[in-house]
Amino acid sequence: MKVRYFALLRDITGCKEEEWTRPADTVGGLIHDLVARYGSSFERWVMKDGKIWDLVMILVNGRDVRQMSGFETPLKPDDTIVIFPPVGGG
Amino acid sequence: MYAWQGKVLRVDLTRGTFSTEPLRTDWAKTYVGARGLGTKYMYEEVDPTVDPLSPENKMIMLSGPLTATFAPCGGRYEVVTKGPLTGAIAAANSGGAFGPELKFAGYDAIIFEGKAEKPVYLWIKDDKVEIRDAGALWGKNVPETTDALREVTDPDARVACIGPAGEKLSLIASIMNDHHRAAGRSGVGAVMGAKNLKAVVVKGSGAVQVADQKGFYEACLAAREKIKAHPVGGTGLRMYGTNVLTNILNEVGGYPTNNFQTGTFANADAVGGETVADKQLERPRGCYGCVISCGRGTKVTNPKYAGEGEGPEYESAWGFGGDCGVDDIDAVTKANYICNELGLDTISMGSTIACAMELYEKGCFTKEDTGGIDLSFGNAEAMVEITRLTGLVEGFGKELAQGSYRMAEKYGHPELSMSVKKQEIPAYDPRAVQGIGLNYATANCGAAHVRGYTISPEVLGVPVKVDKDDIESKPGLVKTFQDLTATIDSSGACLFTTFGIGADEYAAMMTTATGTTYSTDDIMTCGDRIFTLERLWNLKAGLTKADDTLPPRLLNEALTEGNSKGAVSHLDQMLPAYYELRGWDADGVPTPAKLEELGIQA
Numbered sequence: 001m002k003v004r005y006f007a008l009l010r011d012i013t014g015c016k017e018e019e020w021t022r023p024a025d026t027v028g029g030l031i032h033d034l035v036a037r038y039g040s041s042f043e044r045w046v047m048k049d050g051k052i053w054d055l056v057m058i059l060v061n062g063r064d065v066r067q068m069s070g071f072e073t074p075l076k077p078d079d080t081i082v083i084f085p086p087v088g089g090g
Numbered sequence: 091m092y093a094w095q096g097k098v099l100r101v102d103l104t105r106g107t108f109s110t111e112p113l114r115t116d117w118a119k120t121y122v123g124a125r126g127l128g129t130k131y132m133y134e135e136v137d138p139t140v141d142p143l144s145p146e147n148k149m150i151m152l153s154g155p156l157t158a159t160f161a162p163c164g165g166r167y168e169v170v171t172k173g174p175l176t177g178a179i180a181a182a183n184s185g186g187a188f189g190p191e192l193k194f195a196g197y198d199a200i201i202f203e204g205k206a207e208k209p210v211y212l213w214i215k216d217d218k219v220e221i222r223d224a225g226a227l228w229g230k231n232v233p234e235t236t237d238a239l240r241e242v243t244d245p246d247a248r249v250a251c252i253g254p255a256g257e258k259l260s261l262i263a264s265i266m267n268d269h270h271r272a273a274g275r276s277g278v279g280a281v282m283g284a285k286n287l288k289a290v291v292v293k294g295s296g297a298v299q300v301a302d303q304k305g306f307y308e309a310c311l312a313a314r315e316k317i318k319a320h321p322v323g324g325t326g327l328r329m330y331g332t333n334v335l336t337n338i339l340n341e342v343g344g345y346p347t348n349n350f351q352t353g354t355f356a357n358a359d360a361v362g363g364e365t366v367a368d369k370q371l372e373r374p375r376g377c378y379g380c381v382i383s384c385g386r387g388t389k390v391t392n393p394k395y396a397g398e399g400e401g402p403e404y405e406s407a408w409g410f411g412g413d414c415g416v417d418d419i420d421a422v423t424k425a426n427y428i429c430n431e432l433g434l435d436t437i438s439m440g441s442t443i444a445c446a447m448e449l450y451e452k453g454c455f456t457k458e459d460t461g462g463i464d465l466s467f468g469n470a471e472a473m474v475e476i477t478r479l480t481g482l483v484e485g486f487g488k489e490l491a492q493g494s495y496r497m498a499e500k501y502g503h504p505e506l507s508m509s510v511k512k513q514e515i516p517a518y519d520p521r522a523v524q525g526i527g528l529n530y531a532t533a534n535c536g537a538a539h540v541r542g543y544t545i546s547p548e549v550l551g552v553p554v555k556v557d558k559d560d561i562e563s564k565p566g567l568v569k570t571f572q573d574l575t576a577t578i579d580s581s582g583a584c585l586f587t588t589f590g591i592g593a594d595e596y597a598a599m600m601t602t603a604t605g606t607t608y609s610t611d612d613i614m615t616c617g618d619r620i621f622t623l624e625r626l627w628n629l630k631a632g633l634t635k636a637d638d639t640l641p642p643r644l645l646n647e648a649l650t651e652g653n654s655k656g657a658v659s660h661l662d663q664m665l666p667a668y669y670e671l672r673g674w675d676a677d678g679v680p681t682p683a684k685l686e687e688l689g690i691q692a
Contacts, residue, residue, distance in 0.1 A: 006338070007334055007364060008329060008330075010364060053321075054554075055321055057338065057550065057551060059653070062342065062343065062653025064555070064558075066551055066555040067555065084337075084338055084341075086550075086552075087335075087338070087550070088323075088326055088332075088335075088546065088550050088552055089335040089363075090332055090335075090585070
């Protein structure tokens with residue numbers, strides 16, 4: 001699956017996007033794998049109180065997981081996952 | 091009195107006289123200040139059918155009770171007048187330090203009446219007020235004017251002025267203050283130009299007294315801590331500015347591209363906040379009392395577009411970027427600088443160029459008409475050049491200087507103007523995000539994202555995620571956001587504080603600052619009252635329910651690609667419920683019962 005990063009997650013991961021080959025059945029599983037890979041700086045921007053932060057915007061094929069099954073949203077190998085840390089504007 | 095200074099400066103430009111008068115405290119308590127109080131003064135003193143560019147229109151500059159206090163981000167002021175772009179009530183909000191300086195000089199508001207015989211500027215140093223000749227400044231741009239006026243008045247004075255666009259009555263002209271800050275929308279700069287008023291220069295040495303110093307300090311401190319602790323208000327906006335939204339809106343399929351012909355832009359990342367941070371950002375900047383620092387101090391080193399200044403914000407980057415099909419961030423930032431220098435609203439400018447590009451590609455005018463400029467989508471050089479010409483109101487820029495609606499109407503296609511009440515729509519496609527479309531259609535100043543920023547819950551999930559495609563929840567959501575925004579705008583604080591605090595915190599700050607008790611409900615009711623008075627003004631000005639709509643493209647043409655493919659705006663299904671929630675009848679007219687509830691005498 002393809003994982004795309006924005007804002008400071010690009011600095012933390014060192015890339016704009018990457019092919020993620022390690023199996024992850026759900027969004028939650030993927031995020032935990034990414035935290036394991038990129039460490040505390042990544043964790044700081046996606047986790048809060050031991051859970052995935054609900055202000056983190058995660059899209060699976062363009063759909064916000066907060067309007068799907070949240071972090072239980074299932075993933076397939078050909079999915080594109082987009083992750084924005086909490087940001088805003090106007 | 092506390093928080094308010096209790097004094098209004100009234101300037102008769104026709105006679106060249108001025109006077110001071112007590113602030114109407116009864117109005118201040120119920121309409122708060124800035125946007126709300128300005129609307130009340132307009133409602134009581136100006137015929138809503140007046141020609142906006144005539145001497146009979148008034149222009150009011152107002153601070154709010156929290157302006158220049160310890161309140162977080164208390165650096166705002168408002169310009170309230172009848173907007174020449176829209177024919178509706180205009181309330182253009184700006185930051186920087188001009189508003190606080192006005193307050194330090196001892197004034198809550200300046201009411202400008204009439205028209206000066208020749209160009210003048212107003213110089214205020216506390217109680218000393220002078221109307222001075224501005225003949226030598228006429229024709230100068232914003233930085234030249236600002237620097238020249240500081241030289242002849244006070245090097246620390248704050249300046250709000252117009253550039254050539256306002257002088258030449260462009261309907262998309264802004265009023266600029268502190269060099270880079272804009273009271274941008276609805277053509278307020280043209281009102282100033284029509285009055286032959288080049289600038290307002292202020293230096294104050296006073297202070298603002300609050301009713302309960304300890305309580306106010308504690309309320310402000312708590313609010314500041316909440317904003318600083320919030321990931322958006324405390325960190326996100328400082329790091330990437332508002333333009334971080336480019337990629338977000340593009341990913342959800344709501345990034346208007348090529349004059350709203352699509353909702354995705356292939357190279358959006360090239361004009362996004364991440365790219366600005368990598369290539370142009372010198373340092374984040376904040377307004378008076380700011381704890382957020384969303385402003386972008388930038389520099390473009392590319393010789394073709396070299397310059398230095400502030401911006402672009404998300405809306406500006408979108409207007410000159412994706413909406414024009416331009417993916418060159420240096421060109422985008424250069425166009426932003428030109429607008430700041432010549433005094434143009436970046437949102438209306440970008441969207442008007444996009445409209446011109448569509449008209450050009452449809453053959454409504456040719457290269458001969460444009461003076462040799464190839465206005466094809468994606469032409470960065472043309473985009474920058476036509477911005478310059480519009481700011482100077484020269485060549486084909488004269489066409490664009492009237493805004494997209496009048497230009498498109500002239501060439502037989504008013505439907506290609508992406509505007510509401512003739513004011514250009516900002517950077518969120520209402521087909522992809524339903525609530526923001528309802529807000530655009532009902533915002534009293536014409537299309538504006540900062541009248542009810544439902545993007546926050548609908549897209550960002552702040553404070554909680556709301557389904558962007560749902561329509562049943564949106565009338566209530568939009569009303570709530572519009573009402574809270576009206577009070578915050580009127581308080582003199584920055585709307586971005588809502589990335590951290592809400593009505594509870596504003597109730598605490600307003601109560602301790604003013605000595606008048608405001609409950610959380612009062613904060614929302616004040617907003618409802620202000621919004622409803624604006625509506626009454628518009629109805630008296632001749633606007634009707636028919637003006638609460640969106641361009642036909644957004645209602646009828648489904649998005650053809652991207653992650654909101656197939657979507658249209660369902661405004662017609664949301665509007666009746668919205669009117670009902672507001673206490674308006676089926677024609678959008680506030681009912682007598684609603685007016686009584688709000689204490690408004692029509």
